Amino acid sequence: MSSQANGVGNVLRGRVWKFDHDVSTDVLSPGAYAIDPVEVRMLHVLESVNPAFASQVEPGDVIVAGRNFGCGSSRETAPENLKALGVACVCAESFARIFMRNAVAVGLPVLVCSGVHAAFENDDVGEIDLASGRVNNTDSGGELQGDSLPEEMRAILAAGGILALLKSQSGAG
């Protein structure tokens, strides 16, 4: 996460965990643990589709997924849980709108990149440039062009989320 400065050098590199289409907020933040603290919630992330994920994911790993990632409810705990596990970025064919907003709000980098689902397998290493939107599979050598993140979103992510940004703004002014 230290590479998340504004402008240049905004490149993430991490081991890939691959998921399919329509990964819902119910899977990302199961209702049974909805009101538990984040330390508990994060242990159950994605357990219904990949039971190994929560215990084996390492800080800096990235998620590659298909269409409509984060569909379902507006619960902010879904991106919060992924961030707590140290997921560096979610790169998907598309996101559910409120999930994408909430991800940026809690400081979890996201990138829309068409073709990404087919371009990666589990354990490949992905290189993601949030500023340019470029996505590399360093194992296959494949390169894709995602929708580069606009400056406004990158500024929120660089601050660590919208509340951190708010704090720094009100602290400064």
Place this chain on the structure above:
Amino acid sequence: MGMTMAERVLAKASGRDRVTAGEFVVARIDLALLHDIFAAQVFSMLKAVGVDQLLEPDRTVVVIDHLVPAPTAEAATVHQQIRDDVARLGIGAFYDAGQGICHQLLPERGHVRPGALIVGTDSHSTSYGALGAGGTGIGTSDMVYALATGSLWFRVPQTVRFELTGELEPGVSWKDVILYLAGEFGADAAQYKSIEFGGPAVAKADMSSRLTVANMAVEMGAKFGFFAADQVTNAYLVEHGGQGSEPFGPDPDATYEAVHQISLSDLSPQIALPHQVDRVAPVSVAEGIAINQAFLGSCTNGRIEDLRAAAKVLEGKRVARGVRLLVAPASQEVLREATRTGILATLIDAGATILAPGCGPCFGGHGGLLGPGERCIGTHNRNFPGRMGSADAEIYLASPATVAASAIAGVISDPRQLEAGDE
């Protein structure tokens, strides 16, 4: 090149002459809505970041509607916190428990203006598009930022336009139209996008119908669900807020991602089958399925027009033995009007249980939950497993007339059959 309604709203809110789909803008928020599920949390998050006053308390509306009257001591405690915070922060527009559902109260009490940008901690904030406003749901962190700074970032969405023509047949309503569209185009048809509902059929739709449709635009993934503000809007505004409005719509040469032409003339009553809002079929497909509960209410279909449509079907009849008919008027105003016009008496005579104005069982918190294996047909907007109690219950979504006809028969029924049978 002209602008869509989404582009016009976001251009105005960001102080620009024009914006184009795909751009990011920082936009000023005209109105922020919080309800009892998230308000206390947002207020305590505000405190945690060191903000002890709102930038514009007069642009904030707080409604206690989901858990009313408080079903548990915990809910009552949260409501207390909200009341304290509302007073501390000087928020004037506060609707306490029992006054109605947020998405009903905001239009009804004159808070929604055409062209305004409105955010709510509730996904059905798309409802305000019925009056030509850009209404959308956001999370709690975004809401904290919006309340503290008065603005928020937005990506200007692409727009899908539905050009609706033809006439609805008797017994078919705009709820059937939006269910049909959700079924035909799918739950992610308008992901990140804005929808515009237009065409000659829309011009004839009353405000209640427009609210039903805009409410469920989010069921297709939409960020906004717009109707152009026209004479119908103007009349509604005058009746509900005092001040009318100029027409507000898209530019004639606006650019759309897609335009779909759809005739409504042959549409039959529709139903969403368990457990997805876009699993839609003509009611005839589900006819004869036994039900335990029928629910008339919610921000989708809890207005006086909806109660009237149901009362017309229920008049002089009784709800089938073994079926519970629950009615939750969308607001106190709706309840008052239903009382004044005799609609309420018709519903009660038919055997309905009248609940407090509010979300009622739609939220699944209380007030008529389902046991395992039970089936409910309701006028609300979501039928995910567990939405109304047991995850093993089934929820069907339909129009007020279909719900009323089914309540009488005890099985899912086409309201047109009942009317035909009477003659």
